[in-house]
Amino acid sequence: MPVIMKDERNYDDLLDYNWNYDSLPNRMPMSQRAKIFLPFAALTGFDEALENTLKNEISEMEERRGEILY
Numbered sequence: 497m498p499v500i501m502k503d504e505r506n507y508d509d510l511l512d513y514n515w516n517y518d519s520l521p522n523r524m525p526m527s528q529r530a531k532i533f534l535p536f537a538a539l540t541g542f543d544e545a546l547e548n549t550l551k552n553e554i555s556e557m558e559e560r561r562g563e564i565l566y
Contacts, residue, residue, distance in 0.1 A: 517523065
């Protein structure tokens with residue numbers, strides 16, 4: 497039988513609790529919460545790098561397709 501440490505038992509009530517989020521007061525709608533983090537860009541330049549990678553991959557695939565066809 498595994499030994500349960502005291503710290504592990506402290507969270508049992510939270511794990512089994514039936515959270516009713518609709519009844520919480522002052523609940524911000526999901527659409528509003530998303531707007532909070534909009535100005536924050538953790539990965540600056542990520543979108544451009546991803547776009548460049550996609551363009552490169554597409555051009556390589558087109559080149560390979562051309563080699564296979566001929």
